[in-house]
Amino acid sequence: MSPEGLLTIGELAERAGVTVKTVRFYSDRGLLPATTRSSGGHRRYGPEALDRLRLIRSLRALDLPVPEVGRVLDQGDGLTGALEDAVDGQLRALGSQLTALRWREAALRLIRDCPAEDRADRLRLVGAVSTPPSTAALARFWRGALPVRLSPRLVSSILDYAVPRPPADPTPAQVLTFARLHAIATAPCPAGDPRRAAGNRTDVVRHPDVLYDGLFDAYTLAAAGLKADRTPERGQALDCFVAAHADARGLPDSPGFRRRLSGMLARGTDPLIDRYWELTGELTSSPEPTLGAVHAWLRSALHTDVTTRAG
Structure with missing residues:
Protein backbone atom coordinates (compact mmCIF):
# COMPACT_ATOMS: atom_id res chain seq x y z
CA MET A 1 0.00 0.00 0.00
CA SER A 2 1.25 3.46 -0.86
CA PRO A 3 1.97 6.07 1.84
CA GLU A 4 -1.35 7.68 0.97
CA GLY A 5 -3.17 4.48 1.88
CA LEU A 6 -3.99 3.70 -1.74
CA LEU A 7 -3.89 0.27 -3.35
CA THR A 8 -2.47 -0.69 -6.70
CA ILE A 9 -4.65 -2.74 -8.99
CA GLY A 10 -2.58 -5.81 -8.13
CA GLU A 11 -2.90 -5.25 -4.38
CA LEU A 12 -6.66 -4.75 -4.65
CA ALA A 13 -7.02 -7.91 -6.72
CA GLU A 14 -4.94 -9.92 -4.23
CA ARG A 15 -6.92 -8.74 -1.20
CA ALA A 16 -10.23 -9.43 -2.92
CA GLY A 17 -9.13 -12.82 -4.19
CA VAL A 18 -9.70 -11.99 -7.86
CA THR A 19 -7.52 -11.48 -10.89
CA VAL A 20 -6.16 -8.16 -12.06
CA LYS A 21 -8.16 -8.70 -15.24
CA THR A 22 -11.38 -8.79 -13.18
CA VAL A 23 -10.58 -5.53 -11.40
CA ARG A 24 -9.71 -3.89 -14.70
CA PHE A 25 -12.96 -5.18 -16.26
CA TYR A 26 -15.14 -3.61 -13.54
CA SER A 27 -13.08 -0.43 -13.56
CA ASP A 28 -13.41 -0.03 -17.31
CA ARG A 29 -17.20 -0.32 -16.99
CA GLY A 30 -17.44 2.31 -14.30
CA LEU A 31 -18.40 -0.04 -11.47
CA LEU A 32 -15.10 0.37 -9.64
CA PRO A 33 -13.62 3.79 -10.40
CA ALA A 34 -10.01 4.41 -9.40
CA THR A 35 -9.44 7.06 -6.73
CA THR A 36 -6.49 8.49 -8.64
CA ARG A 37 -3.65 7.54 -10.94
CA SER A 38 0.06 7.47 -10.27
CA SER A 39 2.51 9.71 -12.09
CA GLY A 40 3.00 6.80 -14.46
CA GLY A 41 -0.74 6.56 -15.18
CA HIS A 42 -1.38 3.46 -13.04
CA ARG A 43 -4.66 3.15 -11.18
CA ARG A 44 -4.78 3.62 -7.45
CA TYR A 45 -7.74 2.62 -5.28
CA GLY A 46 -8.84 3.75 -1.83
CA PRO A 47 -9.59 1.27 1.00
CA GLU A 48 -13.34 1.55 0.29
CA ALA A 49 -12.76 -0.04 -3.14
CA LEU A 50 -12.20 -3.42 -1.47
CA ASP A 51 -15.69 -3.45 0.06
CA ARG A 52 -17.18 -2.21 -3.23
CA LEU A 53 -15.41 -4.93 -5.17
CA ARG A 54 -16.65 -7.60 -2.76
CA LEU A 55 -20.19 -6.25 -3.14
CA ILE A 56 -19.87 -6.36 -6.93
CA ARG A 57 -18.76 -10.00 -6.72
CA SER A 58 -21.71 -10.85 -4.47
CA LEU A 59 -24.17 -9.24 -6.87
CA ARG A 60 -22.60 -10.98 -9.84
CA ALA A 61 -22.80 -14.29 -7.94
CA LEU A 62 -26.57 -13.80 -8.02
CA ASP A 63 -26.20 -13.63 -11.82
CA LEU A 64 -27.23 -9.99 -11.99
CA PRO A 65 -26.14 -8.48 -15.29
CA VAL A 66 -23.42 -5.82 -15.14
CA PRO A 67 -25.85 -2.94 -15.97
CA GLU A 68 -28.12 -4.05 -13.10
CA VAL A 69 -25.13 -4.15 -10.75
CA GLY A 70 -24.29 -0.60 -11.80
CA ARG A 71 -27.83 0.61 -11.05
CA VAL A 72 -27.74 -1.02 -7.60
CA LEU A 73 -24.39 0.60 -6.78
CA ASP A 74 -25.41 4.01 -8.11
CA GLN A 75 -28.62 4.23 -6.11
CA GLY A 76 -26.78 4.28 -2.80
CA ASP A 77 -29.91 3.74 -0.70
CA GLY A 78 -28.71 0.95 1.54
CA LEU A 79 -29.26 -1.64 -1.19
CA THR A 80 -33.05 -1.61 -0.90
CA GLY A 81 -35.05 -0.37 -3.88
CA ALA A 82 -32.69 -1.03 -6.79
CA LEU A 83 -31.52 -4.35 -5.36
CA GLU A 84 -35.08 -5.52 -4.74
CA ALA A 187 -54.45 -25.58 -38.17
CA PRO A 188 -54.90 -23.74 -41.53
CA CYS A 189 -58.58 -22.83 -41.18
CA PRO A 190 -60.11 -26.32 -41.07
CA ALA A 191 -63.82 -26.85 -41.60
CA GLY A 192 -64.40 -26.77 -37.85
CA ASP A 193 -62.54 -23.52 -37.27
CA PRO A 194 -65.03 -21.11 -35.66
CA ARG A 195 -63.53 -18.29 -37.74
CA ARG A 196 -64.86 -19.94 -40.89
CA ALA A 197 -68.30 -20.26 -39.34
CA ALA A 198 -68.17 -16.63 -38.25
CA GLY A 199 -67.30 -15.53 -41.75
CA ASN A 200 -70.16 -17.47 -43.35
CA ARG A 201 -72.82 -16.67 -40.79
CA THR A 202 -76.07 -15.42 -42.25
CA ASP A 203 -77.72 -14.92 -38.87
CA VAL A 204 -77.29 -11.25 -37.91
CA VAL A 205 -76.41 -10.37 -34.33
CA ARG A 206 -77.06 -6.64 -34.05
CA HIS A 207 -75.69 -6.20 -30.56
CA PRO A 208 -72.79 -8.60 -29.86
CA ASP A 209 -72.09 -7.09 -26.42
CA VAL A 210 -75.69 -7.75 -25.40
CA LEU A 211 -75.33 -11.35 -26.57
CA TYR A 212 -72.11 -12.12 -24.73
CA ASP A 213 -73.05 -10.28 -21.54
CA GLY A 214 -76.25 -12.33 -21.46
CA LEU A 215 -74.41 -15.55 -22.25
CA PHE A 216 -72.03 -15.03 -19.34
CA ASP A 217 -75.02 -14.66 -17.01
CA ALA A 218 -76.62 -17.79 -18.47
CA TYR A 219 -73.38 -19.77 -18.22
CA THR A 220 -72.97 -18.80 -14.57
CA LEU A 221 -76.47 -20.08 -13.81
CA ALA A 222 -76.06 -23.24 -15.86
CA ALA A 223 -72.69 -24.10 -14.35
CA ALA A 224 -74.39 -24.81 -11.02
CA GLY A 225 -76.70 -27.33 -12.69
CA LEU A 226 -73.82 -28.96 -14.52
CA LYS A 227 -71.71 -29.27 -11.34
CA ALA A 228 -74.71 -30.80 -9.57
CA ASP A 229 -74.94 -33.32 -12.43
CA ARG A 230 -78.51 -32.27 -13.24
CA THR A 231 -80.06 -33.25 -16.55
CA PRO A 232 -80.33 -30.29 -18.96
CA GLU A 233 -83.70 -28.73 -18.23
CA ARG A 234 -85.94 -25.69 -18.43
CA GLY A 235 -85.36 -22.95 -15.94
CA GLN A 236 -83.75 -19.60 -15.30
CA ALA A 237 -80.46 -20.53 -16.97
CA LEU A 238 -82.16 -21.55 -20.22
CA ASP A 239 -84.45 -18.49 -20.19
CA CYS A 240 -81.41 -16.25 -19.72
CA PHE A 241 -79.59 -18.04 -22.53
CA VAL A 242 -82.46 -17.64 -24.99
CA ALA A 243 -83.06 -14.02 -23.93
CA ALA A 244 -79.42 -13.18 -24.68
CA HIS A 245 -79.78 -14.49 -28.23
CA ALA A 246 -83.17 -12.85 -28.75
CA ASP A 247 -82.18 -9.44 -27.36
CA ALA A 248 -78.98 -9.37 -29.41
CA ARG A 249 -81.08 -9.85 -32.56
CA GLY A 250 -83.82 -7.44 -31.57
CA LEU A 251 -86.39 -10.26 -31.47
CA PRO A 252 -88.79 -11.49 -28.77
CA ASP A 253 -88.37 -14.81 -27.01
CA SER A 254 -91.08 -17.02 -28.49
CA PRO A 255 -91.64 -20.71 -29.26
CA GLY A 256 -90.82 -19.99 -32.89
CA PHE A 257 -87.59 -18.23 -32.02
CA ARG A 258 -86.57 -21.08 -29.75
CA ARG A 259 -87.09 -23.58 -32.56
CA ARG A 260 -84.99 -21.51 -34.95
CA LEU A 261 -82.28 -20.98 -32.34
CA SER A 262 -82.16 -24.69 -31.51
CA GLY A 263 -81.74 -25.55 -35.17
CA MET A 264 -79.07 -22.92 -35.67
CA LEU A 265 -77.08 -24.11 -32.65
CA ALA A 266 -77.39 -27.74 -33.78
CA ARG A 267 -75.99 -26.85 -37.19
CA GLY A 268 -73.17 -24.90 -35.53
CA THR A 269 -72.06 -27.87 -33.44
CA ASP A 270 -68.57 -28.93 -34.40
CA PRO A 271 -66.56 -31.91 -33.07
CA LEU A 272 -63.29 -29.96 -33.35
CA ILE A 273 -64.48 -27.22 -31.01
CA ASP A 274 -65.98 -29.79 -28.66
CA ARG A 275 -62.58 -31.46 -28.65
CA TYR A 276 -60.91 -28.12 -27.82
CA TRP A 277 -63.07 -27.71 -24.73
CA GLU A 278 -62.49 -31.32 -23.71
CA LEU A 279 -58.73 -30.81 -23.92
CA THR A 280 -59.02 -27.55 -21.98
CA GLY A 281 -60.71 -29.40 -19.14
CA GLU A 282 -58.00 -32.08 -19.18
CA LEU A 283 -55.21 -29.51 -19.08
CA THR A 284 -56.53 -27.46 -16.17
CA SER A 285 -58.08 -30.29 -14.14
CA SER A 286 -60.41 -27.66 -12.70
CA PRO A 287 -63.66 -28.64 -10.96
CA GLU A 288 -65.31 -25.73 -12.78
CA PRO A 289 -66.92 -26.70 -16.09
CA THR A 290 -65.54 -25.12 -19.24
CA LEU A 291 -67.56 -22.64 -21.29
CA GLY A 292 -67.87 -25.35 -23.92
CA ALA A 293 -69.38 -27.83 -21.46
CA VAL A 294 -71.83 -25.24 -20.14
CA HIS A 295 -72.81 -24.21 -23.68
CA ALA A 296 -73.45 -27.86 -24.60
CA TRP A 297 -75.63 -28.25 -21.48
CA LEU A 298 -77.72 -25.21 -22.41
CA ARG A 299 -77.95 -26.30 -26.03
CA SER A 300 -79.27 -29.67 -24.89
CA ALA A 301 -81.71 -27.98 -22.50
CA LEU A 302 -83.03 -25.86 -25.38
CA HIS A 303 -83.46 -28.93 -27.59
CA THR A 304 -85.39 -30.68 -24.81
CA ASP A 305 -87.55 -27.60 -24.29
CA VAL A 306 -88.37 -27.30 -28.00
CA THR A 307 -89.09 -31.02 -28.32
CA THR A 308 -91.36 -30.98 -25.26
CA ARG A 309 -93.31 -27.97 -26.56
CA ALA A 310 -93.74 -29.63 -29.96
CA GLY A 311 -95.06 -32.78 -28.32
Whole structure:
Protein backbone atom coordinates (compact mmCIF):
# COMPACT_ATOMS: atom_id res chain seq x y z
CA MET A 1 0.00 0.00 0.00
CA SER A 2 1.25 3.46 -0.86
CA PRO A 3 1.97 6.07 1.84
CA GLU A 4 -1.35 7.68 0.97
CA GLY A 5 -3.17 4.48 1.88
CA LEU A 6 -3.99 3.70 -1.74
CA LEU A 7 -3.89 0.27 -3.35
CA THR A 8 -2.47 -0.69 -6.70
CA ILE A 9 -4.65 -2.74 -8.99
CA GLY A 10 -2.58 -5.81 -8.13
CA GLU A 11 -2.90 -5.25 -4.38
CA LEU A 12 -6.66 -4.75 -4.65
CA ALA A 13 -7.02 -7.91 -6.72
CA GLU A 14 -4.94 -9.92 -4.23
CA ARG A 15 -6.92 -8.74 -1.20
CA ALA A 16 -10.23 -9.43 -2.92
CA GLY A 17 -9.13 -12.82 -4.19
CA VAL A 18 -9.70 -11.99 -7.86
CA THR A 19 -7.52 -11.48 -10.89
CA VAL A 20 -6.16 -8.16 -12.06
CA LYS A 21 -8.16 -8.70 -15.24
CA THR A 22 -11.38 -8.79 -13.18
CA VAL A 23 -10.58 -5.53 -11.40
CA ARG A 24 -9.71 -3.89 -14.70
CA PHE A 25 -12.96 -5.18 -16.26
CA TYR A 26 -15.14 -3.61 -13.54
CA SER A 27 -13.08 -0.43 -13.56
CA ASP A 28 -13.41 -0.03 -17.31
CA ARG A 29 -17.20 -0.32 -16.99
CA GLY A 30 -17.44 2.31 -14.30
CA LEU A 31 -18.40 -0.04 -11.47
CA LEU A 32 -15.10 0.37 -9.64
CA PRO A 33 -13.62 3.79 -10.40
CA ALA A 34 -10.01 4.41 -9.40
CA THR A 35 -9.44 7.06 -6.73
CA THR A 36 -6.49 8.49 -8.64
CA ARG A 37 -3.65 7.54 -10.94
CA SER A 38 0.06 7.47 -10.27
CA SER A 39 2.51 9.71 -12.09
CA GLY A 40 3.00 6.80 -14.46
CA GLY A 41 -0.74 6.56 -15.18
CA HIS A 42 -1.38 3.46 -13.04
CA ARG A 43 -4.66 3.15 -11.18
CA ARG A 44 -4.78 3.62 -7.45
CA TYR A 45 -7.74 2.62 -5.28
CA GLY A 46 -8.84 3.75 -1.83
CA PRO A 47 -9.59 1.27 1.00
CA GLU A 48 -13.34 1.55 0.29
CA ALA A 49 -12.76 -0.04 -3.14
CA LEU A 50 -12.20 -3.42 -1.47
CA ASP A 51 -15.69 -3.45 0.06
CA ARG A 52 -17.18 -2.21 -3.23
CA LEU A 53 -15.41 -4.93 -5.17
CA ARG A 54 -16.65 -7.60 -2.76
CA LEU A 55 -20.19 -6.25 -3.14
CA ILE A 56 -19.87 -6.36 -6.93
CA ARG A 57 -18.76 -10.00 -6.72
CA SER A 58 -21.71 -10.85 -4.47
CA LEU A 59 -24.17 -9.24 -6.87
CA ARG A 60 -22.60 -10.98 -9.84
CA ALA A 61 -22.80 -14.29 -7.94
CA LEU A 62 -26.57 -13.80 -8.02
CA ASP A 63 -26.20 -13.63 -11.82
CA LEU A 64 -27.23 -9.99 -11.99
CA PRO A 65 -26.14 -8.48 -15.29
CA VAL A 66 -23.42 -5.82 -15.14
CA PRO A 67 -25.85 -2.94 -15.97
CA GLU A 68 -28.12 -4.05 -13.10
CA VAL A 69 -25.13 -4.15 -10.75
CA GLY A 70 -24.29 -0.60 -11.80
CA ARG A 71 -27.83 0.61 -11.05
CA VAL A 72 -27.74 -1.02 -7.60
CA LEU A 73 -24.39 0.60 -6.78
CA ASP A 74 -25.41 4.01 -8.11
CA GLN A 75 -28.62 4.23 -6.11
CA GLY A 76 -26.78 4.28 -2.80
CA ASP A 77 -29.91 3.74 -0.70
CA GLY A 78 -28.71 0.95 1.54
CA LEU A 79 -29.26 -1.64 -1.19
CA THR A 80 -33.05 -1.61 -0.90
CA GLY A 81 -35.05 -0.37 -3.88
CA ALA A 82 -32.69 -1.03 -6.79
CA LEU A 83 -31.52 -4.35 -5.36
CA GLU A 84 -35.08 -5.52 -4.74
CA ASP A 85 -36.05 -4.64 -8.31
CA ALA A 86 -33.00 -6.42 -9.69
CA VAL A 87 -33.61 -9.54 -7.58
CA ASP A 88 -37.30 -9.61 -8.52
CA GLY A 89 -36.32 -9.43 -12.18
CA GLN A 90 -33.88 -12.29 -11.77
CA LEU A 91 -36.49 -14.39 -9.96
CA ARG A 92 -38.95 -13.88 -12.81
CA ALA A 93 -36.33 -14.83 -15.37
CA LEU A 94 -35.30 -17.87 -13.33
CA GLY A 95 -38.93 -18.92 -12.94
CA SER A 96 -39.37 -18.81 -16.70
CA GLN A 97 -36.20 -20.85 -17.20
CA LEU A 98 -37.32 -23.45 -14.65
CA THR A 99 -40.73 -23.73 -16.29
CA ALA A 100 -39.06 -24.22 -19.67
CA LEU A 101 -36.87 -26.98 -18.22
CA ARG A 102 -39.85 -28.73 -16.60
CA TRP A 103 -41.78 -28.63 -19.89
CA ARG A 104 -38.76 -29.94 -21.76
CA GLU A 105 -38.32 -32.76 -19.26
CA ALA A 106 -42.00 -33.73 -19.44
CA ALA A 107 -41.88 -33.61 -23.26
CA LEU A 108 -38.83 -35.89 -23.31
CA ARG A 109 -40.54 -38.34 -20.98
CA LEU A 110 -43.62 -38.27 -23.19
CA ILE A 111 -41.59 -39.17 -26.28
CA ARG A 112 -39.51 -41.77 -24.47
CA ASP A 113 -42.43 -43.58 -22.83
CA CYS A 114 -45.03 -43.55 -25.63
CA PRO A 115 -45.62 -46.55 -27.91
CA ALA A 116 -43.20 -46.68 -30.83
CA GLU A 117 -46.01 -46.30 -33.37
CA ASP A 118 -47.12 -43.01 -31.74
CA ARG A 119 -43.67 -41.49 -31.42
CA ALA A 120 -43.49 -39.66 -34.77
CA ASP A 121 -46.92 -38.06 -34.33
CA ARG A 122 -46.24 -36.96 -30.77
CA LEU A 123 -42.84 -35.62 -31.72
CA ARG A 124 -44.49 -33.53 -34.45
CA LEU A 125 -47.10 -32.17 -32.02
CA VAL A 126 -44.68 -31.38 -29.22
CA GLY A 127 -42.07 -29.97 -31.57
CA ALA A 128 -44.49 -27.25 -32.69
CA VAL A 129 -44.81 -25.86 -29.14
CA SER A 130 -42.26 -23.48 -27.63
CA THR A 131 -40.82 -23.96 -24.14
CA PRO A 132 -42.09 -22.52 -21.97
CA PRO A 133 -45.31 -22.75 -23.96
CA SER A 134 -46.99 -19.63 -25.31
CA THR A 135 -50.77 -19.23 -25.44
CA ALA A 136 -50.57 -16.58 -28.17
CA ALA A 137 -51.79 -18.97 -30.88
CA LEU A 138 -54.82 -19.98 -28.80
CA ALA A 139 -55.68 -16.33 -28.16
CA ARG A 140 -55.43 -15.54 -31.90
CA PHE A 141 -57.67 -18.50 -32.65
CA TRP A 142 -60.46 -17.19 -30.44
CA ARG A 143 -60.02 -13.55 -31.41
CA GLY A 144 -60.69 -14.66 -34.96
CA ALA A 145 -63.87 -16.42 -33.85
CA LEU A 146 -65.38 -13.44 -32.01
CA PRO A 147 -67.43 -10.66 -33.61
CA VAL A 148 -65.32 -7.76 -34.82
CA ARG A 149 -67.50 -5.24 -32.98
CA LEU A 150 -67.24 -6.99 -29.62
CA SER A 151 -65.91 -4.68 -26.91
CA PRO A 152 -62.35 -5.18 -25.62
CA ARG A 153 -63.80 -5.80 -22.16
CA LEU A 154 -65.73 -8.85 -23.34
CA VAL A 155 -62.95 -10.09 -25.60
CA SER A 156 -60.63 -10.08 -22.59
CA SER A 157 -63.18 -11.90 -20.41
CA ILE A 158 -63.80 -14.57 -23.03
CA LEU A 159 -60.10 -15.16 -23.57
CA ASP A 160 -59.65 -15.60 -19.82
CA TYR A 161 -62.04 -18.56 -20.01
CA ALA A 162 -61.17 -19.91 -23.46
CA VAL A 163 -57.37 -19.83 -23.24
CA PRO A 164 -56.15 -22.15 -20.47
CA ARG A 165 -53.03 -21.32 -18.49
CA PRO A 166 -50.36 -24.00 -18.97
CA PRO A 167 -49.20 -25.56 -15.68
CA ALA A 168 -45.72 -24.58 -14.48
CA ASP A 169 -44.81 -28.19 -13.68
CA PRO A 170 -46.64 -30.32 -16.26
CA THR A 171 -47.00 -34.05 -16.53
CA PRO A 172 -46.18 -35.70 -19.86
CA ALA A 173 -49.92 -36.09 -20.45
CA GLN A 174 -50.45 -32.34 -19.96
CA VAL A 175 -47.68 -31.58 -22.44
CA LEU A 176 -49.47 -33.72 -25.01
CA THR A 177 -52.82 -32.10 -24.20
CA PHE A 178 -51.45 -28.59 -24.68
CA ALA A 179 -49.73 -29.65 -27.91
CA ARG A 180 -53.07 -30.92 -29.23
CA LEU A 181 -54.76 -27.64 -28.28
CA HIS A 182 -51.99 -25.76 -30.06
CA ALA A 183 -52.47 -27.95 -33.15
CA ILE A 184 -56.20 -27.11 -33.26
CA ALA A 185 -55.48 -23.41 -32.90
CA THR A 186 -52.80 -23.33 -35.59
CA ALA A 187 -54.45 -25.58 -38.17
CA PRO A 188 -54.90 -23.74 -41.53
CA CYS A 189 -58.58 -22.83 -41.18
CA PRO A 190 -60.11 -26.32 -41.07
CA ALA A 191 -63.82 -26.85 -41.60
CA GLY A 192 -64.40 -26.77 -37.85
CA ASP A 193 -62.54 -23.52 -37.27
CA PRO A 194 -65.03 -21.11 -35.66
CA ARG A 195 -63.53 -18.29 -37.74
CA ARG A 196 -64.86 -19.94 -40.89
CA ALA A 197 -68.30 -20.26 -39.34
CA ALA A 198 -68.17 -16.63 -38.25
CA GLY A 199 -67.30 -15.53 -41.75
CA ASN A 200 -70.16 -17.47 -43.35
CA ARG A 201 -72.82 -16.67 -40.79
CA THR A 202 -76.07 -15.42 -42.25
CA ASP A 203 -77.72 -14.92 -38.87
CA VAL A 204 -77.29 -11.25 -37.91
CA VAL A 205 -76.41 -10.37 -34.33
CA ARG A 206 -77.06 -6.64 -34.05
CA HIS A 207 -75.69 -6.20 -30.56
CA PRO A 208 -72.79 -8.60 -29.86
CA ASP A 209 -72.09 -7.09 -26.42
CA VAL A 210 -75.69 -7.75 -25.40
CA LEU A 211 -75.33 -11.35 -26.57
CA TYR A 212 -72.11 -12.12 -24.73
CA ASP A 213 -73.05 -10.28 -21.54
CA GLY A 214 -76.25 -12.33 -21.46
CA LEU A 215 -74.41 -15.55 -22.25
CA PHE A 216 -72.03 -15.03 -19.34
CA ASP A 217 -75.02 -14.66 -17.01
CA ALA A 218 -76.62 -17.79 -18.47
CA TYR A 219 -73.38 -19.77 -18.22
CA THR A 220 -72.97 -18.80 -14.57
CA LEU A 221 -76.47 -20.08 -13.81
CA ALA A 222 -76.06 -23.24 -15.86
CA ALA A 223 -72.69 -24.10 -14.35
CA ALA A 224 -74.39 -24.81 -11.02
CA GLY A 225 -76.70 -27.33 -12.69
CA LEU A 226 -73.82 -28.96 -14.52
CA LYS A 227 -71.71 -29.27 -11.34
CA ALA A 228 -74.71 -30.80 -9.57
CA ASP A 229 -74.94 -33.32 -12.43
CA ARG A 230 -78.51 -32.27 -13.24
CA THR A 231 -80.06 -33.25 -16.55
CA PRO A 232 -80.33 -30.29 -18.96
CA GLU A 233 -83.70 -28.73 -18.23
CA ARG A 234 -85.94 -25.69 -18.43
CA GLY A 235 -85.36 -22.95 -15.94
CA GLN A 236 -83.75 -19.60 -15.30
CA ALA A 237 -80.46 -20.53 -16.97
CA LEU A 238 -82.16 -21.55 -20.22
CA ASP A 239 -84.45 -18.49 -20.19
CA CYS A 240 -81.41 -16.25 -19.72
CA PHE A 241 -79.59 -18.04 -22.53
CA VAL A 242 -82.46 -17.64 -24.99
CA ALA A 243 -83.06 -14.02 -23.93
CA ALA A 244 -79.42 -13.18 -24.68
CA HIS A 245 -79.78 -14.49 -28.23
CA ALA A 246 -83.17 -12.85 -28.75
CA ASP A 247 -82.18 -9.44 -27.36
CA ALA A 248 -78.98 -9.37 -29.41
CA ARG A 249 -81.08 -9.85 -32.56
CA GLY A 250 -83.82 -7.44 -31.57
CA LEU A 251 -86.39 -10.26 -31.47
CA PRO A 252 -88.79 -11.49 -28.77
CA ASP A 253 -88.37 -14.81 -27.01
CA SER A 254 -91.08 -17.02 -28.49
CA PRO A 255 -91.64 -20.71 -29.26
CA GLY A 256 -90.82 -19.99 -32.89
CA PHE A 257 -87.59 -18.23 -32.02
CA ARG A 258 -86.57 -21.08 -29.75
CA ARG A 259 -87.09 -23.58 -32.56
CA ARG A 260 -84.99 -21.51 -34.95
CA LEU A 261 -82.28 -20.98 -32.34
CA SER A 262 -82.16 -24.69 -31.51
CA GLY A 263 -81.74 -25.55 -35.17
CA MET A 264 -79.07 -22.92 -35.67
CA LEU A 265 -77.08 -24.11 -32.65
CA ALA A 266 -77.39 -27.74 -33.78
CA ARG A 267 -75.99 -26.85 -37.19
CA GLY A 268 -73.17 -24.90 -35.53
CA THR A 269 -72.06 -27.87 -33.44
CA ASP A 270 -68.57 -28.93 -34.40
CA PRO A 271 -66.56 -31.91 -33.07
CA LEU A 272 -63.29 -29.96 -33.35
CA ILE A 273 -64.48 -27.22 -31.01
CA ASP A 274 -65.98 -29.79 -28.66
CA ARG A 275 -62.58 -31.46 -28.65
CA TYR A 276 -60.91 -28.12 -27.82
CA TRP A 277 -63.07 -27.71 -24.73
CA GLU A 278 -62.49 -31.32 -23.71
CA LEU A 279 -58.73 -30.81 -23.92
CA THR A 280 -59.02 -27.55 -21.98
CA GLY A 281 -60.71 -29.40 -19.14
CA GLU A 282 -58.00 -32.08 -19.18
CA LEU A 283 -55.21 -29.51 -19.08
CA THR A 284 -56.53 -27.46 -16.17
CA SER A 285 -58.08 -30.29 -14.14
CA SER A 286 -60.41 -27.66 -12.70
CA PRO A 287 -63.66 -28.64 -10.96
CA GLU A 288 -65.31 -25.73 -12.78
CA PRO A 289 -66.92 -26.70 -16.09
CA THR A 290 -65.54 -25.12 -19.24
CA LEU A 291 -67.56 -22.64 -21.29
CA GLY A 292 -67.87 -25.35 -23.92
CA ALA A 293 -69.38 -27.83 -21.46
CA VAL A 294 -71.83 -25.24 -20.14
CA HIS A 295 -72.81 -24.21 -23.68
CA ALA A 296 -73.45 -27.86 -24.60
CA TRP A 297 -75.63 -28.25 -21.48
CA LEU A 298 -77.72 -25.21 -22.41
CA ARG A 299 -77.95 -26.30 -26.03
CA SER A 300 -79.27 -29.67 -24.89
CA ALA A 301 -81.71 -27.98 -22.50
CA LEU A 302 -83.03 -25.86 -25.38
CA HIS A 303 -83.46 -28.93 -27.59
CA THR A 304 -85.39 -30.68 -24.81
CA ASP A 305 -87.55 -27.60 -24.29
CA VAL A 306 -88.37 -27.30 -28.00
CA THR A 307 -89.09 -31.02 -28.32
CA THR A 308 -91.36 -30.98 -25.26
CA ARG A 309 -93.31 -27.97 -26.56
CA ALA A 310 -93.74 -29.63 -29.96
CA GLY A 311 -95.06 -32.78 -28.32
